[in-house]
Amino acid sequence: xxxxxxxxxxxxxxxxxxxxxxxxxxxxxxxxxxxxxxxxxxxxxxxxxxxxxxxxxxxxxxxxxxxxxxxxxxxxxxxxxxxxxxxxxxxxxxxxxxxxxxxxxxxxxxxxxxxxxxxxxxxxxxxxxxxxxxxxxxxxxxxxxxxxxxxxxxxxxxxxxxxxxxxxxxxxxxxxxxxxxxxxxxxxxxxxxxxxxxxxxxxxxxxxxxxxxxxxxxxxxxxxxxxxxxxxxxxxxxxxxxxxxxxxxxxxxxxxxxxxxxxxxxxxxxxxxxxxxxxxxxxxxxxxxxxxxxxxxxxxxxxxxxxxxxxxxxxxxxxxxxxxxxxxxxxxxxxxxxxxxxxxxxxxxxxxxxxxxxxxxxxxxxxxxxxxxxxxxxxxxxxxxxxxxxxxxxxxxxxxxxxxxxxxxxxxxxxxxxxxxxxxxxxxxxxxxxxxxxxxxxxxxx
Numbered sequence: 192x193x194x195x196x197x198x199x200x201x202x203x204x205x206x207x208x209x210x211x212x213x214x215x216x217x218x219x220x221x222x223x224x225x226x227x228x229x230x231x232x233x234x235x236x237x238x239x240x241x242x243x244x245x246x247x248x249x250x251x252x253x254x255x256x257x258x259x260x261x262x263x264x265x266x267x268x269x270x271x272x273x274x275x276x277x278x279x280x281x282x283x284x285x286x287x288x289x290x291x292x293x294x295x296x297x298x299x300x301x302x303x304x305x306x307x308x309x310x311x312x313x314x315x316x317x318x319x320x321x322x323x324x325x326x327x328x329x330x331x332x333x334x335x336x337x338x339x340x341x342x343x344x345x346x347x348x349x350x351x352x353x354x355x356x357x358x359x360x361x362x363x364x365x366x367x368x369x370x371x372x373x374x375x376x377x378x379x380x381x382x383x384x385x386x387x388x389x390x391x392x393x394x395x396x397x398x399x400x401x402x403x404x405x406x407x408x409x410x411x412x413x414x415x416x417x418x419x420x421x422x423x424x425x426x427x428x429x430x431x432x433x434x435x436x437x438x439x440x441x442x443x444x445x446x447x448x449x450x451x452x453x454x455x456x457x458x459x460x461x462x463x464x465x466x467x468x469x470x471x472x473x474x475x476x477x478x479x480x481x482x483x484x485x486x487x488x489x490x491x492x493x494x495x496x497x498x499x500x501x502x503x504x505x506x507x508x509x510x511x512x513x514x515x516x517x518x519x520x521x522x523x524x525x526x527x528x529x530x531x532x533x534x535x536x537x538x539x540x541x542x543x544x545x546x547x548x549x550x551x552x553x554x555x556x557x558x559x560x561x562x563x564x565x566x567x568x569x570x571x572x573x574x575x576x577x578x579x580x581x582x583x584x585x586x587x588x589x590x591x592x593x594x595x596x597x598x599x600x601x602x603x604x605x606x607x608x609x610x611x612x613x614x615x616x617x618x619x620x621x622x623x624x625x626x627x628x629x630x631x632x633x634x635x636x637x
Contacts, residue, residue, distance in 0.1 A: 196253030346375030354383030354446030423457030461544030517545025519586035550588025572637030
């Protein structure tokens with residue numbers, strides 16, 4: 192799972208043996224759930240101890256900080272920890288028996304006091320009020336850990352922006368300075384013609400052929416396409432794959448038209464499909480915020496993400512029709528339906544290489560980092576891809592959105608959202624909402 196900074200707080204005027212028992216039970220439950228606990232095993236009982244523990248934890252760079260309020264304490268120790276440890280925070284209080292006698296822990300009041308101080312100081316945090324072994328508590332820790340890992344990955348992300356967004360595609364605009372300040376994301380600008388195309392033309396023919404051989408085992412029709420254009424797309428793939436490794440790039444936002452067709456003589460889509468499949472998320476039309484969205488989803492699910500247009504509404508199935516020319520990852524292909532994953536040419540430009548298949552059925556999480564209002568928001572939704580024939584050429588799927596697909600479409604249009612949304616398989620909506628809170632983003636439910 193994740194690397195958890197775990198610090199227990201005890202005030203010695205309360206029932207110390209019971210508090211220590213609760214602490215050990217919590218540590219054991221988290222370890223059994225697969226987490227790695229960082230920091231000292233002993234509880235802190237003074238502000239000085241808390242400050243020292245914070246210094247030690249900061250050096251270990253945990254994904255998530257759990258402050259286990261084993262007993263009541265004032266807020267000074269919690270504040271000492273968050274001032275020093277740069278990690279999302281969970282405050283955990285435990286219930287105790289209603290004996291009619293002494294209040295032995297008063298743990299809940301402790302996180303209440305700490306939460307007030309944190310709120311006044313503009314710190315974000317989550318809370319748990321449950322016994323150490325409570326499955327709901329452990330599930331919440333797991334969700335927070337996933338979100339915290341995604342936050343950390345964003346803060347070290349480097350996205351290669353290959354070229355500029357097309358004119359009139361304001362949906363693909365981005366602010367380099369703001370992305371760095373808000374999320375920690377670095378944008379690496381790559382010249383389309385003088386870098387990407389030059390390197391693609393010079394790609395090692397043996398690596399290009401090896402990529403073609405691998406791809407031919409997964410799709411049909413590759414040998415029937417214009418091989419010069421196919422090799423152009425695969426040369427771009429080899430080049431971008433190598434550059435990602437060389438420059439430590441997390442993903443790409445690529446100006447895919449018109450120059451790929453008019454100057455390189457091929458489509459970018461197939462290259463981006465292969466990169467997406469390898470979890471180097473790549474968005475077309477130089478959509479940086481789309482790639483960041485896919486990075487979020489990928490970090491949460493551990494699976495590829497796909498950035499798509501919404502192009503139609505299937506009213507009979509109550510489903511949005513997702514489509515893109517051919518850049519969905521092959522791992523999303525429906526291999527049990529009537530159509531094997533294949534390859535094709537671009538519907539408008541008539542050049543390869545594009546992937547062609549319907550999306551496999553299953554639950555998906557839908558998201559978009561949106562700037563439609565001039566401020567960042569995170570659009571969050573959940574849906575189910577239903578098995579259906581391809582609605583159009585390229586990569587496409589039908590998604591029934593929770594709450595109704597007509598409502599989801601109305602939200603997209605009335606809110607003026609960007610024309611690209613991203614999906615990944617599995618339900619990670621709760622983690623996305625947690626991540627949005629960690630990043631200070633308002634959430635718009637789709």
